[in-house]
Amino acid sequence: MQHLPFFLSLAALTLSGCVIHVDGWSNDRSATREERVEVPLASATGLRVVTRNGSIEVSAVDGPAVICSAKFTAWASSEDLARQRVDQLRLESRQEGGRLVLEVVAPDREERYGAALRLQVPLHLALDLDTSNGDIDVLAAYPQVRADTSNGTVQAEVSGGSAVLDSSNGSITLAGTPARFEISTSNGSVTVHLPGGWSGDGSVDTSNGSITIECAGALGCSVSADTSNARVRLEGGELRMLGSGADAVGPHVHLETSNGPITIRQR
Incomplete structure (x- = not known):
């Protein structure tokens, strides 16, 4: 090249x-x-x-x-x-x-x-x-986003492709219709907004921060969630939850944090 x-x-x-x-x-x-x-x-x-x-x-x-x-x-x-x-x-x-x-x-x-x-x-x-x-703000829906910063927040919207978002000492917010997502931060919260019926693969990893998954309807994938010193809360309809260490078959989202709650909300 x-x-x-x-x-x-x-x-x-x-x-x-x-x-x-x-x-x-x-x-x-x-x-x-x-x-x-x-x-x-x-x-x-x-x-x-x-x-x-x-x-x-x-x-x-x-x-x-x-x-x-x-x-x-x-x-x-x-x-x-x-x-x-x-x-x-x-x-x-x-x-x-x-x-x-x-x-x-x-x-x-x-x-x-x-x-x-x-x-x-x-x-x-x-x-x-x-x-x-510094912060990273993506204010429109792009087909694929990779964003990496430190000591800053990340806000992104993705349409149809992948989102790979990474920060330290900052919160991360993802919206849109990603096919898959990988989100990692420390000392910051993570919020993911998804459309109803969303089905794909995703992972969220943070420490000293909360994780919130907001879905406009039912999620079309299984979910596993691990946290310490806090609770996992489910709001809305039924959800296929996998226990720690269980093998996922098909679309799956894994959520992991420490010292922060995990909320999965289906509208």
């Missing part, structure tokens, strides 16, 4: 202005710069986004391009150095197979920097989103 890395040139950018702010934080100084870019999809069927120390927000848009509004931040011991560093931060674009990749890069990965990204993305793309110390 051949990778074609390139920095977005001025010809590929649609700029709504470049604004720099300088703020004090503890003994350091910080500078921010804002930038808006539009990247053609070409034949891409997926989008991978990589940043750090910042949030990722995705909403739907029609058209043949991804639109990204980025807010870069750099920290340094002086205002001048912070400005220099924030000017060196870039949003790099490249094609990897069938995916468009957008990645925030810096000359020195050890420098203190971050970027919050707000993206408008066509609905047919599969999403792969990666950040740290």
